[in-house]
Amino acid sequence: MEPMSTCKLFGAIRALIGIKNTIPVIHGPRGCAYHIRYLLSARSGSRIRICSTELSQEDIVFGAENKLKETIITVDRTYKPELIPILTSCSTSIIGEDIQKVARELKDEINADIITISAGGFESDQSGGYEEVLETLIKDITIPNRANGKTKKPSINLIGVFRGGPDLLKLKKTLKNMGILINCVLTSGSNLEDIKNIPLAHLNYSFCDISGIIPCKILEEEFGIPYVYYPFPMGFSNSLNFFKTLIDHFNLNYPLHEEYDKLKPSIDYFRQKLDGYKAAIIAGPTRAIALASFVRELGMTPVLISIDLIGEYTLKELKWAIGDAKPKVLIEPELGEIENFIKKEQPHIILGGLGESYFSYNLKIPVLDVMHGKELTWGFQGALSISQKILNLIRE
Ligand code: SF4
Secondary structure (H helix, E strand, C coil): CCECCCEHHHHHHHHHCCCCCECCEEECCHHHHHHHHHHHHHHHCCCCCCEECCCCHHHHHHCCHHHHHHHHHHHHHHHCCCEEEEEECHHHHHCCCCHHHHHHHHCCCCCCEEEEECCCHHHCEHHHHHHHHHHHHHHHCCCHHHHHHCCCCCEEEEEEECCCHHHHHHHHHHHHHHCCEEEEEEECCCCHHHHHCHHHCCEEEECCCCCCHHHHHHHHHHHCCCEECCCCCCCHHHHHHHHHHHHHHCCCCCCHHHHHHHHHHHHHHHHHHHCCCEEEEEECHHHHHHHHHHHHHCCCEEEEEEECCCCCCHHHHHHHHHCCCCCEEEECCEHHHHHHHHHHHCCCEEEECHHHCHHHHHCCCCEEECCCCCCCCCHHHHHHHHHHHHHHHHHC
């Protein structure tokens, strides 16, 4: 009744807007475009462009392929994007609008590349949207014979990254210092050329348990690129193990442990200050697992781990992350279940996103938004920053 996950169209749009010079066109009523843009802008703090055919009741009854054509041509001429993904919404999926035919007919008439995604909200939750976009990009945009141009320099693709900002910027710099090149981020901040070049990488790293694994398997099958999916670089130990996995894979010589050793006094300081405090974690699977082990590393007790959707490896990794702690684990819960538990357990802090901020007003429990696109959360610096923010919020 009160779901904590959203629709396929949301996932598809979220994955697409990360690609540079890309403007998605939603074939549907205006609400789908407005609500998704509103939410994604609030979460990322960025200007997001999503266009809509703004269908009326008459359009839904009689079909509106001409309106779709006109909108695509206008978007192409006005904004000159490199890629126009066309997406159905609930209504146009139900009436069976043939968006692929429209794409074929316009192919030579517009400058942008076109891809099509069937994204009716009822077709799946957001994970289906993420996954279909990644698979479509690999199938329609990636150029297979570029696999022959691999250089010796270690390079990786990050698969299932939909947030850019300071995290991605810092990660690129850190990996570069280690001698590892990020070949393509699927999708955040990449352009079409990066996506065409996907086969050039030596390794794929999945950053999303629910959308990254299948594309990694496809890339392994098609181009022989191996993949890893764990750990996610959030927290001190997780970041250490993330970098160590890559350094070991490429057999690089990098003083990682010296860097980590310098952090030990800070880790001890935070452990001393945060020991025994209770944390509730409300997140997607990849972050929830990383945060569970991170709060334990800080001496805190995870009392609740709420995960909106789970992937193939989620439960196995979660077991490891929880260790001997005994949090309440809610998988694909309803909002009321989370609220009831939080009211009963009264954690000292909630680690979540924008959607959880009302807890701090209603229940006076501080909420740290660990998903905002403008905050640094990954790597050693991200771990220091989150630890300090937790401490500040608990002290308030
Ligand atoms: S559920 Fe359907 S109507 Fe609602 S936003 Fe998603 S696609 Fe649009």
